[in-house]
Amino acid sequence: MPCNESELLASKHPCYSAESQHKFARMHLPVAPACNIQCNYCNRLYDCVNESRPGVTSEILTPAQAVAKIGVVRERLDNLAVIGIAGPGDALANWEKTRATLVGIREQYPDLIPCLSTNGLLLSQYAQELIDLGVGHVTVTVNSVDPMLSQKIYAYVDAAGVRSNGPAAMQKLLDNQLAGIRLLSRQGVLIKVNIVMIPGVNEAHIPEVVQAVKAAGASLTNIMPLIPASGSAFAHLPQTSNKDVSTMREKCQVYLPQMRHCQQCRADAIGLLTQDRSAEFRELPACPSGGCSGKKSGPAIEQGKSLFRVAVTSKYEKLVDQHFGHAERFLIYETDGIRSNLLESRSAPKYCNGNGYCESEREFKQENIKKLTDCDAVVTMRIGSQAKERLLAQGILVVESCTEIREGLEMAVQHLLLQRAV
Numbered sequence: 001m002p003c004n005e006s007e008l009l010a011s012k013h014p015c016y017s018a019e020s021q022h023k024f025a026r027m028h029l030p031v032a033p034a035c036n037i038q039c040n041y042c043n044r045l046y047d048c049v050n051e052s053r054p055g056v057t058s059e060i061l062t063p064a065q066a067v068a069k070i071g072v073v074r075e076r077l078d079n080l081a082v083i084g085i086a087g088p089g090d091a092l093a094n095w096e097k098t099r100a101t102l103v104g105i106r107e108q109y110p111d112l113i114p115c116l117s118t119n120g121l122l123l124s125q126y127a128q129e130l131i132d133l134g135v136g137h138v139t140v141t142v143n144s145v146d147p148m149l150s151q152k153i154y155a156y157v158d159a160a161g162v163r164s165n166g167p168a169a170m171q172k173l174l175d176n177q178l179a180g181i182r183l184l185s186r187q188g189v190l191i192k193v194n195i196v197m198i199p200g201v202n203e204a205h206i207p208e209v210v211q212a213v214k215a216a217g218a219s220l221t222n223i224m225p226l227i228p229a230s231g232s233a234f235a236h237l238p239q240t241s242n243k244d245v246s247t248m249r250e251k252c253q254v255y256l257p258q259m260r261h262c263q264q265c266r267a268d269a270i271g272l273l274t275q276d277r278s279a280e281f282r283e284l285p286a287c288p289s290g291g292c293s294g295k296k297s298g299p300a301i302e303q304g305k306s307l308f309r310v311a312v313t314s315k316y317e318k319l320v321d322q323h324f325g326h327a328e329r330f331l332i333y334e335t336d337g338i339r340s341n342l343l344e345s346r347s348a349p350k351y352c353n354g355n356g357y358c359e360s361e362r363e364f365k366q367e368n369i370k371k372l373t374d375c376d377a378v379v380t381m382r383i384g385s386q387a388k389e390r391l392l393a394q395g396i397l398v399v400e401s402c403t404e405i406r407e408g409l410e411m412a413v414q415h416l417l418l419q420r421a422v
């Protein structure tokens with residue numbers, strides 16, 4: 001039972017309270033596409049990696065569309081409690097859109113809890129307005145409290161019209177983050193700080209970050225693994241292991257409570273944290289072939305050298321939204337990247353339970369891989385390194401994507417053509 005105001009605030013938000021994650025749904029409104037810094041682990045083709053898994057792309061809504069969508073979602077989700085703005089860029093770098101959305105939420109849905117996440121560069125500037133707009137939960141990403149180290153993490157910061165990677169720019173980012181946290185927390189806003197644990201870069205420094213944000217008023221930290229995003233400056237770094245993240249959380253638990261249930265959600269996530277239902281509410285443009293829905297075939301594809309066979313893991317046949325090891329079937333497409341036909345839905349034994357167990361289920365993996373030997377590529381949301389290596393050894397290209405199937409197929413064909421050209 002929550003016994004003070006902060007605990008009560010936390011208990012209503014599924015990210016701030018592990019107990020509430022199975023009770024309350026949240027909805028992210030993707031109204032903020034621009035960003036004002038460049039983190040070296042981010043590829044801006046996709047959602048903000050400070051909050052989302054790399055490779056995820058979300059639709060963009062205007063503030064009016066976003067507020068209207070709340071009504072549609074609410075009719076079907078009676079446990080909807082929290083409305084967040086988490087990108088796909090930085091919420092505060094798109095202040096006019098973010099403010100208009102928050103105003104709409106306050107006017108039309110005053111019982112829902114508004115929250116947002118930010119890199120913090122503009123946090124001190126907008127802190128009072130956030131309070132006035134009723135924002136009670138803010139997530140700030142702080143990866144370093146040492147400007148020299150920050151220079152290794154950020155390619156640049158755009159502050160007051162000047163783009164810089166110098167120590168002064170890094171100090172400005174830090175000052176604004178900490179000042180914003182102080183201002184908000186003093187007025188009762190709950191602050192969660194996300195920290196991306198980057199192997200060989202900021203690992204040893206993380207306890208210092210946790211202590212500094214605690215002193216500024218943060219109430220929770222969320223230490224997240226680096227998942228190297230393809231196309232980012234840190235693409236060559238290894239992914240932080242779950243074990244290392246857990247050890248670091250244990251170490252930092254003595255300073256502040258640790259979030260351990262973050263799902264690194266999409267900027268348009270909807271539903272319980274563990275049960276994203278955003279695909280049900282997304283307006284997708286029609287696939288050029290009419291075949292991407294998988295329901296019916298489109299016009300015949302012109303035969304030629306550029307025709308490929310591609311397997312896709314997808315739950316609802318709209319998005320690439322399944323882990324390779326979770327898929328119970330593969331959708332097999334024939335595609336030239338522009339037009340695509342669904343040829344068949346091929347059953348696949350599911351082998352991954354999401355807890356690392358999949359890595360030991362060799363025979364199931366082998367079985368799945370055998371089922372795909374006629375394919376040129378696999379398009380999947382995530383895949384374990386062993387399964388990926390086995391597919392590559394069979395000459396099957398692996399493309400990790402969280403896009404619409406149409407975009408995933410296009411991406412696969414581009415890679416295959418490139419591969420052919422070299």
Ligand code: SF4
Nearest residue numbers: 035039042048049050
């Ligand atoms: Fe990418 Fe988010 Fe960093 Fe901006 S703040 S560069 S969107 S990870």
Ligand code: SF4
Nearest residue numbers: 015051262263264265
């Ligand atoms: Fe909560 Fe993590 Fe999802 Fe953000 S990304 S809504 S903190 S679970």
